[in-house]
Amino acid sequence: MRYTTICSVMPISSLKHTTKRLRTGGTVFILNTGAVITPEAEAMLQALHSRSTGGIKAHLKVLAEKGSDKFMSSYYVGYGHKSIGDCGTITIFVEGVSMLAAKAIQDWKLYSGQEASTRYIDFSKQVFVDPVGTRASNAILEKWRRFYLKSQEPLKEHLRKRFPKEESEKETIYEKAIAARAFDIMRGFLPSGASTNLAWHTNLRQVADELMLLRHHPLTEVQDIAETLTKALDVAFPSSFGHEKFETTEAYNKFWMNNAYYYSEKATDTVKILDDSIDKKLLSSYKGILKKRPFKTELPKYLAECGTLQFGFLLDFGSFRDIQRHRAVTQRMPLVTTKYGFAKWYLESLPVNVRTEAKKLLKMQEASIKKLKTTKEIAQYYIAMGFQLPNRVTGDLPALVYLVELRATRFVHPTLQKKASQMAAILEKRFGKYGLKLHLDSDPGRFDSGRGKHDIIKK
Numbered sequence: 001m002r003y004t005t006i007c008s009v010m011p012i013s014s015l016k017h018t019t020k021r022l023r024t025g026g027t028v029f030i031l032n033t034g035a036v037i038t039p040e041a042e043a044m045l046q047a048l049h050s051r052s053t054g055g056i057k058a059h060l061k062v063l064a065e066k067g068s069d070k071f072m073s074s075y076y077v078g079y080g081h082k083s084i085g086d087c088g089t090i091t092i093f094v095e096g097v098s099m100l101a102a103k104a105i106q107d108w109k110l111y112s113g114q115e116a117s118t119r120y121i122d123f124s125k126q127v128f129v130d131p132v133g134t135r136a137s138n139a140i141l142e143k144w145r146r147f148y149l150k151s152q153e154p155l156k157e158h159l160r161k162r163f164p165k166e167e168s169e170k171e172t173i174y175e176k177a178i179a180a181r182a183f184d185i186m187r188g189f190l191p192s193g194a195s196t197n198l199a200w201h202t203n204l205r206q207v208a209d210e211l212m213l214l215r216h217h218p219l220t221e222v223q224d225i226a227e228t229l230t231k232a233l234d235v236a237f238p239s240s241f242g243h244e245k246f247e248t249t250e251a252y253n254k255f256w257m258n259n260a261y262y263y264s265e266k267a268t269d270t271v272k273i274l275d276d277s278i279d280k281k282l283l284s285s286y287k288g289i290l291k292k293r294p295f296k297t298e299l300p301k302y303l304a305e306c307g308t309l310q311f312g313f314l315l316d317f318g319s320f321r322d323i324q325r326h327r328a329v330t331q332r333m334p335l336v337t338t339k340y341g342f343a344k345w346y347l348e349s350l351p352v353n354v355r356t357e358a359k360k361l362l363k364m365q366e367a368s369i370k371k372l373k374t375t376k377e378i379a380q381y382y383i384a385m386g387f388q389l390p391n392r393v394t395g396d397l398p399a400l401v402y403l404v405e406l407r408a409t410r411f412v413h414p415t416l417q418k419k420a421s422q423m424a425a426i427l428e429k430r431f432g433k434y435g436l437k438l439h440l441d442s443d444p445g446r447f448d449s450g451r452g453k454h455d456i457i458k459k
């Protein structure tokens, strides 16, 4: 069997991955898949293929004889044929970094990857990144941890009463759904500095392009990730990195990353349309296409030519983390602050005695964060993820329809589901007459124990 043959050549345990430690204690890890044809070699094959009609077999022969190192350093890095770098993909694992750093990496239209879910994992044992590093700053983080930990059991008890198990439901699945709902609620009290793990599947070009911004990110933690990852990439793929840095480009990226990165415009709690540039005349010509679209099917991407719609609303950071992953719409990174208050849903979901304690804790923590007298960027690490933030979503119809249908369901975190349902209602009202039909969950607010089956487990 092919698999056995490959394993006997290169056992997984003997693969040499590239790992480097971050200053915060976390790590970056570049996966070596042990592939005989490496990502660099794959990129080279595709580039050669574009310059001769000899066919892939001839290029494989060249690869076998000469390797890909020289080719990549001269044609890709040297001559700057950026699209060659699109042709080789790699996987990076970033571990033990703050939620803020994870979001910074994912703030990229072509991000592919996965992040640890606060909806299925108990975050009480995670390190909380503490850039201030004083007794007072540590005390803030530990107070969030204590509350997150001690409230879980009373909350689960409360949820069992609120959503009693139906006879037809399997005990284990029901209990998983209760635990998942408890995590949904308690994540509001986790600080944004709580550490997480993420995988980043990218290509040789995209990672270099994104690092050009990450190295100028307002957070030192992110700058450190960029610097460390650059070093690791130089080790793992020595022929595909080390691009020349242009002073003017670096200065420009630094300028906007430090002056205009975060979004902090005012917003309302309810979803509002901020701008509608959809060309209704053009849209009318697509009535048949809009009308015919079946369930779980995307609209043709070319409908994007009709223009975009822009929504504005408040959303807690916990749920921003989820909506941010919709790459087909444009969103900006909000600055995490306490200015817009704590999302009511988290408080209303707690049993009365825990709620009273939560309210006291929020007040106390807000005052303690102010007393840290740190920058607004660093203060983000200490602010809990349940605080509301302004969000602006700009998208074309295919992207927005996809987003609302995926997110306006009972299986999505309730604070995001509510905003997605509001966006869906606006879309239906505004574009229904042009044929737009949405396929929506008929009861999105329902507690469904089916959620207990959604964890990803090793079989």
Ligand SMILES: Cc1cc2nc3c(=O)[nH]c(=O)nc-3n(C[C@H](O)[C@H](O)[C@H](O)COP(=O)(O)OP(=O)(O)OC[C@H]3O[C@@H](n4cnc5c(N)ncnc54)[C@H](O)[C@@H]3O)c2cc1C
Residues within 6 Å of the ligand: 109, 110, 113, 114, 115, 116, 117, 298, 325, 326, 327, 328, 329, 399, 402, 403, 406, 407, 411, 412
């Ligand atoms: C219930 C639930 C649980 C989840 N749990 C996790 C989890 O534990 N961990 C995790 O990491 N993620 C999780 N996710 C996030 C999920 O994996 C997606 O990243 C997120 O929902 C965005 O959706 P998407 O990637 O399918 O498509 P989108 O990025 O919204 O894209 C929509 C469509 O447009 C295409 N597209 C994407 N970008 C562009 C572009 N720039 N231009 C044109 N088209 C584009 C896509 O291919 C797709 O067809 C979860 C999502 C849900 C709904």
